[in-house]
Amino acid sequence: MTGKDIASLSDSYLMNTYGERIISVVRGEGTKVWDSSGKEYLDLIAGIAVSTLGHCHPRVVDAIRKQAEILIHASNLYYTEPQAELAKKLVANSFSDKVFFCNSGAEANEAAIKLSRKFGNGKYEIITMEGSFHGRTIATLTATGQEKVRKGFAPLLPGFRHVPFNDLPAVEKAIGEETIAVMVEPIQGEGGDRVAEAEFIVGLRRLCDERNLLLILDEVQCGFGRTGKLFAYEHYGIEPDIMTLAKPLGGGLPLGAVLATETVSEVFSPGSHASTFGGNPVACSAGLATLEVILGESLIERAELLGKYLLGKLSELKEKNKLVSDVRGKGLMLGIELSIPGKEIVKECASRGVLLNCTAETFIRFLPPLTVTEEEIDTGINVLDGVLNQVTPPPISSPLEGED
């Protein structure tokens, strides 16, 4: 099929939830993908932080193949080895004592919300941040601090309060009789790589301890080595009570997880929560292989190193181009804020063979695989630079223009 055929078939039969998609991808290897015409692209977005070892990493492919040959699905009526092994490895490498597996980030956050409410024993309110993104189910879109995500889905779920990000006094003020938890992304990915300040996260931990609240960290996008630590909370010298993971966890297969301390986990008992596919043996095998490569090949250190390199290049871009107003993020979760919408910039970069993404209208982000090279970063930056240079900056308005 040609790219056009794939697009027209998709548009005919799929619900229009994603709008226009830039290309039809048919193959991937490492940091590269190819479209149906054979055109090669440098993928610096990695399926939005999913393909963290690059596409079709041999260790992941091997793990999937081996597991698929012996058992693809068993259901959670039974024990399976890959699920137990991955849970053990996650616990060994984090603050947590217990794991619940599901299939996506939204599901992981749903489970975290349920776990908190069960722990609350009548208390149910969760404080979340403006600009956050926690998923598209009715509970997680209610938790999400973005009006555009919630619009059209009323009545929303009761029990959520949104406060400004990085504003500890606002969190403190929002705590009420029914509050049981505070939920936060250490780096707001969809919100445009907004990094939580150290005082904020440390202050939240203290506040939660003082007021008997749970601290839930959503590391669905920033977790698993991307920021230069296996989990972003390690940057802050604190530990959460609950953490959610997904995106890179299954090495490209759908897998999410909720990790929690023993005290919190034990409020779940048989029947409290479940998932037909959660912890699927093939996805867990792929996840185990991914975690083994991340830890065994020092990819966390690499994310920090290459992140610094990319940050330097983006900062140079900001110096050179007036359209770039900010550079933000951490590790290999970085991007630039533009003074114009970024959608067309991303499209033009793709036509020149580099895949990036625009979030929050004006933020162009890089989420490359942790295996990305300096040369690949250079290529991406050069293409983005070239595209930005061709955009005519909007005229500088006089001080009176734009004033109400």
Ligand SMILES: Cc1ncc(COP(=O)(O)O)c(C=O)c1O
């Ligand atoms: C921080 C965060 N939480 C939750 C989600 C939802 O994950 P999923 O799309 O797998 O449901 C996302 C997705 O972008 C995310 O970035």
